[in-house]
Amino acid sequence: MHELFEKISERLSALIDVIRSRFTVRNHFTNTQESIHAFQRNWKKKIPLFLLIVLSIGVVAITIKLMMTSRKPVDERIVIKNAKASTTLNKTLSIPILDANGKEITKLSYIIESADLRDEIIVKGKRAVAVKGREFLILSIKMANGYEKTLEVNARDFVRLAVNGNEQELLAPEIHNDPVALQPISTKYTRLGFTINDTDKQLTIFVGEIKGGKEKVTLGLR
Template identity: 40%
Template structure:
């Protein structure tokens, strides 16, 4: 048998040539894989972005659709609130007009009363302290009440308390209008305590009395229901005083 012997250099070259082609083939496959993967990822991201935009548009559409559906309800609620507010304002204005027109306001009747009918005369002095005329104060009646009228509205005493109301008449004999603080002329003691004299905390001062006229008014004290031995002291602050014992029934 004839054996052909190839040079070793040729064998080595063939080996590297074969190995190089295989490596090139492998790199080509890897390149194709990454290229396909990159293209797939790009397509996926584009589709996802398009889907997100579509979803946002859909949500916006449904929000607009829901708002359009709710719009009539919102308008009805707003109109109802406006009408309710207008009715409340109209009623309050109507009540104010009724009160201003002098409509009668009912309060509870007096719990007890006492007729006094005493008249007192006091000097009317000008700014210089000179007497220019006389004023006459008549104490008509004393009452115990649970309700009174203050500023045109009923006021009710709290539990355990009651109003002692003193009804007065002020007569102005001067030829000009005068203003008088009636609370300066009356004090009250309770429970035989003549060390403490209470000033009226309910009054209409200063009371304006037109020239040559008589004006009714009142004073009041908020006292305890348990208070007994009520006594009034009547007179000028720096003048003589007269005592009036109250026995209200």
């Protein structure tokens, strides 16, 4: 009788253990499911906040980039086409400067450094383009004042141009910065320009004082 009671007790204990283990597994599964559902609910609630954070980061990044870009210096210098043809001259004149009584007070160094043929030039800070069939002949001039006072000089007075071998009709520069103010003991650069046909040939300049002799200089640009 005692042995039978022990066997029944053992079987009941085993059955209780099985039931307990199944309940634990089911309870764990239920808890897991609830955790997943809770996470999903919380995630759905946090999506707007997450999107707001991402949007804010994007706005800040774009703002910083725009600020950095705006701080970069902008090169606003005008760019023109290169010269179609160019030649170095380095032709030097020594021009006497007279006072009101006609007495020479100093000499001006006048150098024609080079000559260019161009379709585009800059005039008063703006690009100027030659019309079809025309072009610019530009002379680069350097003047030096060794006197202790300021001199005002018309650079265009010392150069004339002949085209196509016609030396009877000399052209004066149309493009200039005259009068050029030369400060005491200083050097200044300027330019002279002519508008010519792009078919003109035998380009020759005559250099010298208006009332004096002139030197003929052939420009090898064509």
